[in-house]
Amino acid sequence: MTTATAPVSSTSNPGWFAKTEGWLDARGKGAWIAAMVLGFVFFWPVGLALLFYLIWSKRMFNKSCSSRRMSRSMTSMRSTGNSAFDSYKADTLRRLEEEQNNFEAFLERLREAKDKAEFDQFMDERAKPASTEA
Numbered sequence: 001m002t003t004a005t006a007p008v009s010s011t012s013n014p015g016w017f018a019k020t021e022g023w024l025d026a027r028g029k030g031a032w033i034a035a036m037v038l039g040f041v042f043f044w045p046v047g048l049a050l051l052f053y054l055i056w057s058k059r060m061f062n063k064s065c066s067s068r069r070m071s072r073s074m075t076s077m078r079s080t081g082n083s084a085f086d087s088y089k090a091d092t093l094r095r096l097e098e099e100q101n102n103f104e105a106f107l108e109r110l111r112e113a114k115d116k117a118e119f120d121q122f123m124d125e126r127a128k129p130a131s132t133e134a
Contacts (some may be wrong), residue, residue: 015023024031032054040047077085 024035032050036047036054038047039050060078080089
């Protein structure tokens, strides 16, 4: 009597290499490059192996995070087919962009006011020694 056992799936319990690869992929190309540089610094064969792996797996030449963000923003402007929802979405996005612009203008005014106050304080402190000498 033979019993059939299910093969152990490697995806249910990934090894340290797969976990590390997933962790680095989640953080993007910069994490891979940092790992490679650290590999060269601490033990050069590790850095060289990472460089070859990045080139072989084409991770070095695939799209960056900014292009993914751009494609995500392009899909947000795509029509859903429901004109009422599309109108609501367009109005909401326009309102949010307007609020963002207003907030950025407010922050700029705050920075200018702070800079002016600091400059005025500097000029007052500079004028004090001149008035005491006279």
